[in-house]
Amino acid sequence: MPELGYFAPDEYLKPNSIEEVVNLLQRYGDKARIVAGGTALYELAKRGMIPQVKKMIDLEYLNLRYVRSDEEGIKIGCMVKIYELANSPILDIHPYYSIKEAALNIRPVQIRNMATVGGEICSAIPFLDLPTVFLALDAKLRIIGPKGERKIDMDGFYFDYFLTSLGNGEFVIEVMIPKLPDKTGSAFLKFERTAVDLPLVNVGVSLMNKNGECKNVRIALGGGRTHVRIKSLERALEGKRFNDKILDDIVQSLSDEFKPISSAHASTEYKLEIAKILLRDALLIAYKRSQGD
Ligand SMILES: Cc1cc2nc3c(=O)[nH]c(=O)nc-3n(C[C@H](O)[C@H](O)[C@H](O)COP(=O)(O)OP(=O)(O)OC[C@H]3O[C@@H](n4cnc5c(N)ncnc54)[C@H](O)[C@@H]3O)c2cc1C
Incomplete structure (x- = not known):
């Protein structure tokens, strides 16, 4: 067993083309890791969780920061920093504003300054914030690998804690949020123990308001074993008029659909109760926004 904190890479590589990254990933397999902002990697290295990594592959020189x-x-x-997302004027309009809300509330500021969109997504740590908000906006991922490019729905990217559908030699280059119809509202909320802690649970939602009926409902949660869309609840709200009764039913049904993982900070039951409150509030906010508020 390696000592705690054991981490001794022997090469820091700075490829300047996507093809080069794919070749390096293929050549070195498990011995290589992409470095984006390095903030999650640092935490893993400190805990002795990546002793096999010998080659660090920096994506800084690929022009993927836009x-x-x-x-x-x-x-x-994928190389956009969280602070750049938080400051992007392109995200000032609804329904994309929830991305900005999530980014602004990732703390501390040192993490916002270093961590990247690709790192948030590919860490596959199931309570990070951006994956939840992206899932609720129907995001797609552009992935490059030895067989060229594939574009996938983000829903389906996560298999388990730390486990994604990325194959050998593949990496994520871009997140794409499709154009959403007019009168779509979205919201993101999370619960943390302290202002600089990782969230315990988080919720992202989006919905379109068609003459008072909810359409294209998307509900995503973080805090279980993976980030998930709760499709049964989306279907339950689809086509319904928005009112307190339907909101109560949706929120109560969450108990059957979402199982947060317990941690030193809170039990599964506690996190579930918090998730219900966040979901109710997020749906209300998204609905108000869909009315133009
Ligand atoms: C004190 C602290 C507080 C935090 N608070 C929050 C918070 O409030 N909310 C929140 O959401 N997060 C929070 N985080 C988590 C932080 O956001 C993550 O560490 C960060 O998102 C990782 O991004 P990075 O660019 O640093 O990734 P890196 O550490 O560089 O990489 C992480 C993993 O993703 C892989 N990777 C990176 N980019 C790609 C790519 N394009 N394609 C394929 N694989 C890739 C790397 O190989 C590595 O395995 C916090 C972290 C710390 C340390």
Whole structure:
């Protein structure tokens, strides 16, 4: 067994093309790790969890640091820092504003300054904030690998704690949020023990308001074994008029659909009760926003 904190990479690589990254990932397999902001890697290294890693592959030189808007939607390069997302004027409009809300509330500021969108997604730590908000906005991921490019729905990217659908030699280059219809509202809420702690649970929602009926409902949660969409609750709200009764029913049904993992900070039961409160509030906020509030 390695000593706690054992971490001794022997090479720090700075490729300047996507092809080079794919080649390096293929050549070194488990011995290589991509470095984006390095903030999650640092935590893993400190705990002796990545002793096999010998090659660090920095993505800094690939020009993947952009937030753009075009006819398809919003495109975010994997190397965008969280503070850049929090300050992007492109995200000032609804329904994309919930991305900005999530980014602004990732703390401490040192993490916002270093951590990246790709790192948030690919850490596959199931209570991080951006994956929840992206899932609730139907995000897609652009992935490059030895067989070229594939585009996948983010829903389906996560298999388990630390486990994604990325294959050998693959990495994420971009998150794409599709253009969402007018009168779509979204919201993101989370619960943390302290202002600089990782969240215990978080909730992202989006919905479209069609003459008072809810359409295209998306509900995502973080805090279980993976980030998840709660599709049974989305279906339960789809086409319904928004009122207190339906909101109460949805929130109560969460008990059957979501199992937060217990931790030193809170039990499964406690986190579930918190998640219900966050979900109710987030749905209310998203609905108000869909009315133009
Ligand atoms: C004190 C502290 C407080 C925090 N608070 C919060 C919080 O409130 N909310 C929150 O959401 N998060 C929080 N975090 C987590 C932080 O946001 C993550 O550490 C960060 O998102 C990781 O991003 P990074 O760019 O530093 O990733 P890195 O550490 O560089 O990489 C993380 C993992 O992702 C892989 N990777 C990175 N980019 C790619 C890519 N493009 N394709 C494939 N694999 C890739 C790396 O190989 C590595 O395995 C906190 C962290 C700390 C230390």
